[in-house]
Amino acid sequence: MGEEIDALDDGLLTRTYELGLKWMQCREYSKALGLFSKAMKVSRSYPMEMVENIRIRAGMPKRCAYDESKAYHPLYVKLLDSRISCLMKVGDYARAVKESQYFCKIEPSSTRALLRLGKSYELADKGDRARQVYKSGRKLVKELKERGVLVSPVHEKLFSDRYEELLKRNAMQLVNSNDAESGARNSEQIPSKKRVLIEQKLVNNEDIEENDLVSDTDQDHDGSTMNKKMKRATIDPIQTFPTELVISIMRRLDTKDITSCMLVSKFWYRKLSTTPMIIDYLSVPKTNYSKINSLLRFVKTKRCVSSVIQYLNFSVMATNEEAKCSQLLFNGLDQEVKKLVLQFTNLNILKVLQLISDKEKLIANLQEFSVFGHYDPNHWADEDVVFLERIDNLKKIEVLIGTAMVPGRNSSIHRRRQLQFPNNDNISRSLQSIKLIFKDNGWTGPTPFACIFSSDTLRFANVSKLIVTNRDFRFNQTADWIKKFPNLTDLWLERNTGLSLMGFLQSLQEPNVLKRLKYFTFRESSTESNRSFNGQMWTDEQIEPILANLGAVQTLDIMNSAIARSVLYRLLNELPSIRKLNIGNVFEMSDELYPRTDIESTAFLFLRHMTHLRDLSVPNMSSHQVRAFRQLALVISEIGSLSRLDLSFNPSMQGYQLYDIIRELFDNGITLKTLVIDGCSHISATTVKDIERNGYVENIECAFNKQQWEKFGVNSFWYR
Structure with a gap:
């Protein structure tokens, strides 16, 4: 029965609550109000036994304090509090008062509930009731302190400040009402006089004399000299500033x-x-x-x-008007x-390029261009080529495609012309950054701006950053196109069809290719990563130029890529400057190939040589078994510079295995700044709290129910 209850508590309320908070941050209070209301209804539909177990796990009593026959979900109070806040924002103050009263009923010792009630009364123009609520809040704070309960100093200050403010406001209202009554009585007794309009003279700074600045105390006490009332001349900054x-x-x-x-x-x-x-x-x-x-x-x-x-x-708001x-x-x-950023949902980016290319003045000085949109290869007319032909000063280009149409039979009729680079040498000299990021790679044939990779003559000497994801490279027979970018410092290639890591490394077997590269990420697509290269044995003559070309690399990410074991360990052992490493889901490091658990035969022995390593990511070790975590613990304590460890999406990792790794680091004087264990379903909250309580790690990022890790753009890969 307990397992069924745990299965019901799937984090739905938490995700709905977080989504509602995001709507509030975007000031969409009506949408957030609807989400909070639905989540509260769902929480009330949970079985009593399930709610009791959840409350016990959260460190709360089984039943409510105001009524022992009832119990509510621990998240119910947060949802109610957020809903009251939304009601205030949308102007429904009467309902906010009722909700706040109910909040105070179910949480009689909550200072937040009383603050919500007092604020609701203020917004509803019921100052007397709000003052009484704040007075009760001050009394509650005093009682809680006497019982040794920790009270928020912010809440305590708010109760005092608002109570005194409302008290002063009430006193001022009484004074004003008394003055009004006395003025009305005097007006009945004093005969009316004809009112005379007195023209006011503008007082300038030059007209103010010294005796005008004398205070009231320096005047004659007999009242013979009247006090001068002067208006200060205000200075308009817009009028006086140059x-x-x-x-x-x-x-x-x-x-x-x-x-x-x-x-x-x-x-x-x-x-x-x-x-x-x-x-x-x-x-x-x-x-x-x-x-x-x-x-x-x-x-x-x-x-x-x-x-x-x-x-x-x-x-554009409406997709049909884009x-x-x-x-x-x-x-x-x-x-x-100079910088143009366009975002569309259904508009074909080729149509966008056509509209922009025809406007000579608009693009005369365009230096940065970013477009997010839809791609339809069935309507190809070389708009990307024309776009590059007419722009001379473009430095950065960013193309993000969210959806694409399935190619038709005639989608390749313009392929030959599309693969020719435009007759514009200026673009090859001015470009500094290229990002071609495609959400899906379901189409075949040339993708937009494929002409950049097809030219055999032009070199992009000033391009320092290149990011390409989900592109089809099967039209390029080899990866020699990378030689056209000799001065790259940041290269990100991910899930590209027809491009394997081993094939890419072959293009680096010539000297002086990517000598300045510092950040190298290569993540293969599912069709490429299933290959096995363990039968390949490269000679020293083949590997030495690769090591020389990649000698300046500081970030190496080869997650989900297939590579020969001999090449892999030469790279990991002989690249001296690596500070950030990601080797998640690399089969060549599987513990099946390293059955022993002694320190000299571990798959992670190369970590001994990485004296500058600060960030290690070993996520999604699907090919690793129980021995892998012990092998990692044996070596990781020798990396004195390590500050961040990412072990996300390792469902087979148990709590004791994680504890073993962290204790090994701590016992050797290494305290991690960040530990990431998202999606590790077998790691319990108790283990996480124990690690935090003992100070083994400064910060832990842990989302047990996280399904995938994906940030569209630079990090478009998902682990599972």
């Missing part, structure tokens, strides 16, 4: 803040709208057709918009843009 200073201040604000400043007064509106070059940053996310029209009218009629836009971020809105923006914008 134009250069106004431009410098306003350029530090975003467009939304500048337009808000224009609403301060008519003078501010005229001044800011006619001051040139204060707006050179345009961010229009989740926009629509009407807002773009308004933006273009503003840009064309106001001098405050610079002729060169430093940054333009653009996305093409129409994009065409309107690019046709109406008459400025140069």
